Structures are given as C-alpha cells and as structure tokens.
Amino acid sequence: MRHITLLLCFAMAQLYAQENYALDTIDQQELQKYVAQYHQSNEALMRTIKNTYPKKIAKQLNENFKNFGAEFEASILAGDFIFDKRFLDMANAILDEFKLKNPNIPKNITVLISKDPSLNAYCLPDGTFVLNVGLFYWLENKDQIAGVMAHELSHKLLEHSVKGQVKQIRDAYSDKRKKQVKALKKTRFNRSKRAFNLYKSLLYTTSENRRKREIEADSLGFLMLRHTKYNTFELIKTFKLAKVYDTIRPKDLKKEIYPKVFDLPNQKFNPKWLKCEDFSTYDYDLYKEDFDKDSLASHPELMIRINKIKKTFKLQNVESNETQPSEDFLELQKLADYNFIPNLMHFENIGASIYLCLKQIQEGNDEQYYKKLLGENFKIILEGRKKYQLNRYLERVKPNKQSQSYIQFLNFMWNLSLPEIENITNYYTKK
Ligand SMILES: [Zn+2]
Structure with missing residues (x-):
C-alpha cells in the first residue's frame, strides 16, 4: 500500500511539474487579431515611406516590406510565437521602464515572443518588437534582457533597417535582394531563422556598414539603459553571451x-x-x-x-x-x-x-x-x-x-x- 501511495505521489508530482511548465496559448481567432494588428501597422509603415522617399525608392522599399510582411504574417499563423502572459508581462514592464525614462522611444511598440530558442531579438521598423524565448533561457537576469532590448530599440530609433535598404536600393542592389528573398522562401530548415535572417540582411549592407551601425546602436543603447534602473554593466556580459548562443550548437553527448x-x-x-x-x-x-x-x-x-x-x-x-x-x-x-x-x-x-x-x-x-x-x-x-x-x-x-x-x-x-x-x-x- 505504501508503495502504491508513493508511486501515486510521484506520478502526481510529475504531472504537476509538467502542467506547471505548460505555456499559455491563444485560439485561432485571437491569433488572427495579432495578424490583423501587424498587417495594419506594416501598412502604416508603407504609407509613411511613400510620403517620405522619392517614388522609385519608396516603391522598392515597400515591395521589401510587403514581402517581409507576408512572411511574417505566415510565421504568426504557423504558431511561431508564444502568447504567454508571463513572458509578455516581463518584456512589456522592461519596455515601459525604457519609455518612462527615455521619452524619445515611440509609443506604438508591440512585443511578441518567438518560440525560437536561440539568443536573438529584433525590432521591426513598424514597431513590432520580437524577443526570442531563447533570451530567457540563455541570459542570466532581467538587466541583460534590458541590455538586448536597448540595443534593438536603438536600431529602430536610428532607423537602421530603412536607411540600410535605401542605401542598397541606391546601389542598384534590388536584383540581388529579390534573389535573396526568393532563396530564403525556399529554405526548409530553421524556418524561424528565415524572418530573422531576412531582417538582418535588410539591416546591413556591407560588413563595414554593419560595424558602424552596431557601434551606433551600442552607444545609444547604453545611453538609454543608463537612464533606467537596470545595471549597465550587465550589457557587457550580454554581448559575450549573445555571441556564444546566437545559434544552437549541440555538443558534448557521450557515446555511452x-x-x-x-x-x-x-x-x-x-x-x-x-x-x-x-x-x-x-x-x-x-x-x-x-x-x-x-x-x-x-x-x-x-x-x-x-x-x-x-x-x-x-x-x-x-x-x-x-x-x-x-x-x-x-x-x-x-x-x-x-x-x-x-x-x-x-x-x-x-x-x-x-x-x-x-x-x-x-x-x-x-x-x-x-x-x-x-x-x-x-x-x-x-x-x-x-x-x-x-x-x-x-x-x-x-x-x-x-x-x-x-x-x-x-x-x-x-x-x-x-x-x-x-x-x-x-x-x-x-x-
Ligand atoms: Zn545590432
């Protein structure tokens, strides 16, 4: 009898543990709401671009954003994001702290948590801010999450993505871009990486440009972080961790x-x-x-x-x-x-x-x-x-x-x- 009770206790504890770690989910209807919201926001971005840039450049830019938008909406519908209040609450609380202490941060930023387990984040030009769940796995504290967010928000504030693309278009780069977009669409492995890679490729042109923009984002990110309650020293540790874990490299399994x-x-x-x-x-x-x-x-x-x-x-x-x-x-x-x-x-x-x-x-x-x-x-x-x-x-x-x-x-x-x-x-x- 004692045996059975013990076994039962063990089974219940296991069940409890597993249920406890289940993530909140949302239904298809709510998912559609997120897609609609993103779609609107992307359309608004394209309208702004149309009113800001010369016709030829605006046309190409908007084609990029349309392609990207379609890919991104498909990714939301495929269930690539986690709609768990616990993650969203923490990310939004950090974002609120940034907004409170840095009035230049736009108000219309929407946080999404991706299921991608690698250590990455990106803030799209329309204000959609994607944090990989991997941030919560690989990083060591909230201050480091704030460090990553400060850096990505800086890319957004400095409009690196749009400016990078404008430069590419001016460099008559559009054919190559189209080919890249096409090739990315064909990739089967690491679907989650596709949107991210596409974003990165839109963000940077040459490695020299990349370095320049990264240093800009680092500096502005640091300044923004310094205004908040978060520990700026953690930013350095974040860099180190980011470089180690931005891709999952399985290793150390023994033959035994x-x-x-x-x-x-x-x-x-x-x-x-x-x-x-x-x-x-x-x-x-x-x-x-x-x-x-x-x-x-x-x-x-x-x-x-x-x-x-x-x-x-x-x-x-x-x-x-x-x-x-x-x-x-x-x-x-x-x-x-x-x-x-x-x-x-x-x-x-x-x-x-x-x-x-x-x-x-x-x-x-x-x-x-x-x-x-x-x-x-x-x-x-x-x-x-x-x-x-x-x-x-x-x-x-x-x-x-x-x-x-x-x-x-x-x-x-x-x-x-x-x-x-x-x-x-x-x-x-x-x-
Ligand atoms: Zn960066």
Whole structure:
C-alpha cells in the first residue's frame, strides 16, 4: 500500500511539474487579431515611406516590406510565437521602464515572443518588437534582457533597417535582394531563422556598414539603459553571451548514452548503429575552434565593440558588478528550459531536439519528461521515414559545420532501419 501511495505521489508530482511548465496559448481567432494588428501597422509603415522617399525608392522599399510582411504574417499563423502572459508581462514592464525614462522611444511598440530558442531579438521598423524565448533561457537576469532590448530599440530609433535598404536600393542592389528573398522562401530548415535572417540582411549592407551601425546602436543603447534602473554593466556580459548562443550548437553527448537509452527489452542494442562514415580527411581542428574556444577570442569584432563601450563610457571592474537574478526571472528561465525541446519540435528541428533529449538524460535531468519527449520526437522521425521525408526533419552530416558528437549522433540516426525506429518509437511512446 505504501508503495502504491508513493508511486501515486510521484506520478502526481510529475504531472504537476509538467502542467506547471505548460505555456499559455491563444485560439485561432485571437491569433488572427495579432495578424490583423501587424498587417495594419506594416501598412502604416508603407504609407509613411511613400510620403517620405522619392517614388522609385519608396516603391522598392515597400515591395521589401510587403514581402517581409507576408512572411511574417505566415510565421504568426504557423504558431511561431508564444502568447504567454508571463513572458509578455516581463518584456512589456522592461519596455515601459525604457519609455518612462527615455521619452524619445515611440509609443506604438508591440512585443511578441518567438518560440525560437536561440539568443536573438529584433525590432521591426513598424514597431513590432520580437524577443526570442531563447533570451530567457540563455541570459542570466532581467538587466541583460534590458541590455538586448536597448540595443534593438536603438536600431529602430536610428532607423537602421530603412536607411540600410535605401542605401542598397541606391546601389542598384534590388536584383540581388529579390534573389535573396526568393532563396530564403525556399529554405526548409530553421524556418524561424528565415524572418530573422531576412531582417538582418535588410539591416546591413556591407560588413563595414554593419560595424558602424552596431557601434551606433551600442552607444545609444547604453545611453538609454543608463537612464533606467537596470545595471549597465550587465550589457557587457550580454554581448559575450549573445555571441556564444546566437545559434544552437549541440555538443558534448557521450557515446555511452546510446546503449543506455537504446538497448530495449525487445530490441538489443546494435553496436553497428554507431558506425560512422569516414571523414578522416577532414581537419577537425579547423572548426573545433568555433565550438570549443571562448567565442570572444574568435570574434574580434565583438571584442572591439566591448572595448569601445568600456572606453566611451569609462566602465571599469565590469566583472565585480554582478546582478543577482530575480525570482520572477528564474521562473521564466525554468519555463524556457522546459519548453526548449518542444520549441525545437515546433520548428521541426528534430535532430537537435533528439540530441538534446539524450543530453538531458545523460545529465540525469527529469528522465521521465525527456524520455517522453524522446518518444514524441521518434514518432515524427518514424512518420518522416515512412514517407521518405526524413531529410525534412534530420540534417545530413556536414563535417565542417557540426561538432564531432553531433556527427556521431546523425550517423546513428541515419543508420537505424524503419523497423528499428518503429520499435524505439513504440517503446518510448508507451511509457
Ligand atoms: Zn545590432
């Protein structure tokens, strides 16, 4: 009896934990409202452009914004955003603090939280401010979120996106732009990245221009941040974290995890699953740097920006000025953590998703939860395999772009036969 009660308690605790980390959702009708609101706002931007710029330039600019708008609306409808009050409230509270202390910030800014788990944010010229949920996962406190927001708001205030495009159009760049937009539309992987990449490509022209605009946004961002209650020293730490985590680079999965997870009662583990294609001719050291080294060392540009800020604003002893995360921030960090893999699944990034499930299991974190997610991911792999569409969910090995342990993982996945995938799926979805 005691056994059963204990088991029941455990099951209830698990259920409670999982329910507790579920994100608020909105229905299709409310989603349409957001789309309509964005559409109106984008139309207003295009009207302003029409009244501001010469006809030829305005026409091309507005074509860019129309294309971008369509892409962005599709992304809202596809469920790429989180409409959870807890995230929105915190982001809006930070935004309100900026507005209160910096009257030059426009009033009509709408915050959206993207499901994208990478560390990124962007403020569109119409005033739509996208914060990736990854900010809440990778950053360490509210002040750092404020740092990112200050930087992106500065791009918006300085109209970098529009000005960058005007320059491109003047440089008769429009054909190349059209091709880029077209190519981006065809991309299947990392759908969430598309809008972001497109925005970035509209923001910058040359790397020289990019550097100039980044330094401008850094400086204005710092000035705006200084007026608020947030710790400006955290801005430097934000830079460092941003460079490390702006893309998800799965690494550090040990080989021992495979027999641990895939030796099943009705399907013994087969060592042949771990067989790898021979990439011995590749120089692993070439890209190892990118994964393992302190990323600052390999990004001198960021170092220049950090030093510039330190010098301009006479910052000293940055390291000794640490901010402790607040309770409400830690709560959102936990939420972002529990939804990290579900968010990857939403973007059909099943490779990284399974890899990270295995890594959580390897590290002994909430095994039951991650095994359940493992099953859900394998279900998608099984369907993809049956329809000969595995490519859609699982990357091919790219020795110069992936870590050694991710290459091992992809080999394992591609080595599995259909009945083997089915057995694994059945085992882990039954639990
Ligand atoms: Zn920037």
